[in-house]
Amino acid sequence: xxxxxxxxxxxxxxxxxxxxxxxxxxxxxxxxxxxxxxxxxxxxxxxxxxxxxxxxxxxxxxxxxxxxxxxxxxxxxxxxxxxxxxxxxxxxxxxxxxxxxxxxxxxxxxxxxxxxxxxxxxxxxxxxxxxxxxxxxxxxxxxxxxxxxxxxxxxxxxxxxxxxxxxxxxxxxxxxxxxxxxxxxxxxxxxxxxxxxxxxxxxxxxxxxxxxxxxxxxxxxxxxxxxxxxxxxxxxxxxxxxxxxxxxxxxxxxxxxxxxxxxxxxxxxxxxxxxxxxxxxxxxxxxxxxxxxxxxxxxxxxxxxxxxxxxxxxxxxxxxxx
Numbered sequence: 460x461x462x463x464x465x466x467x468x469x470x471x472x473x474x475x476x477x478x479x480x481x482x483x484x485x486x487x488x489x490x491x492x493x494x495x496x497x498x499x500x501x502x503x504x505x506x507x508x509x510x511x512x513x514x515x516x517x518x519x520x521x522x523x524x525x526x527x528x529x530x531x532x533x534x535x536x537x538x539x540x541x542x543x544x545x546x547x548x549x550x551x552x553x554x555x556x557x558x559x560x561x562x563x564x565x566x567x568x569x570x571x572x573x574x575x576x577x578x579x580x581x582x583x584x585x586x587x588x589x590x591x592x593x594x595x596x597x598x599x600x601x602x603x604x605x606x607x608x609x610x611x612x613x614x615x616x617x618x619x620x621x622x623x624x625x626x627x628x629x630x631x632x633x634x635x636x637x638x639x640x641x642x643x644x645x646x647x648x649x650x651x652x653x654x655x656x657x658x659x660x661x662x663x664x665x666x667x668x669x670x671x672x673x674x675x676x677x678x679x680x681x682x683x684x685x686x687x688x689x690x691x692x693x694x695x696x697x698x699x700x701x702x703x704x705x706x707x708x709x710x711x712x713x714x715x716x717x718x719x720x721x722x723x724x725x726x727x728x729x730x731x732x733x734x735x736x737x738x739x740x741x742x743x744x745x746x747x748x749x750x751x752x753x754x755x756x757x758x759x760x761x762x763x764x765x766x767x768x769x770x771x772x773x774x775x776x777x778x779x780x781x
Contacts, residue, residue, distance in 0.1 A: 565632065586681075593678065618632065622695070678716065687712070690740075
């Protein structure tokens, strides 16, 4: 009987050839050579080796593998899942965990439903959606970047330190919406202030906040593996230290560009209420739920729902970023 990994590899190569035609021959041959050299390596391992050599070829391989998974159907999915289950069962970290410094606020041991989508499918679609979004991301950065520079001459990007999956710190990319060297304003509950009267925002920044255009560079974080398209919004290190009860469970998955709490309440909800929604999302993670949140995001942004904290929710005090 044909080895499951070899069968899945052949389907991925065929998918690449169907998707790109004769121009993909060189990519397909390189994947075949890598497969032969590794002697039965999985599709994911071949993709990792390929990514080290050429980012362009890596993106093509990722999309090709995604098409192959769909074309191959349940047989390929079960084959890859069976091979990966052994590695996870031995205590190894799943593919794509963000690397960084010491972990903060590690999620507590809690039983979470196991599924192919949770372990592999979610990351696969992140790569596909992230790749498809690149032209739009480039256009947004170019347009908004010019406006940002013209307004105050400051930097276009704000590299925001955040805490990701398993408590690992990473740098989240954003278009700068605040004045240069603006202080951090902290709410009484420990969350960051985000109000319509925020004096730190620039005029261009206020527009980007309402339309969420300042978040578009985070598709680069998705391709790097730091974030997911859908997931709990990432918090600062000082906010993670304020988690209570089951709230650290939100760190069991990659943070997202959009999320359940971000579209059902957004900043209009108190911070700990948003964290409770994040925990519910982690426990019920599935493809239908992600699809629902992804589609709901467009309506939330277009209707400009819950952009800012509600009046009277709490006072803000000034703190310096560490």
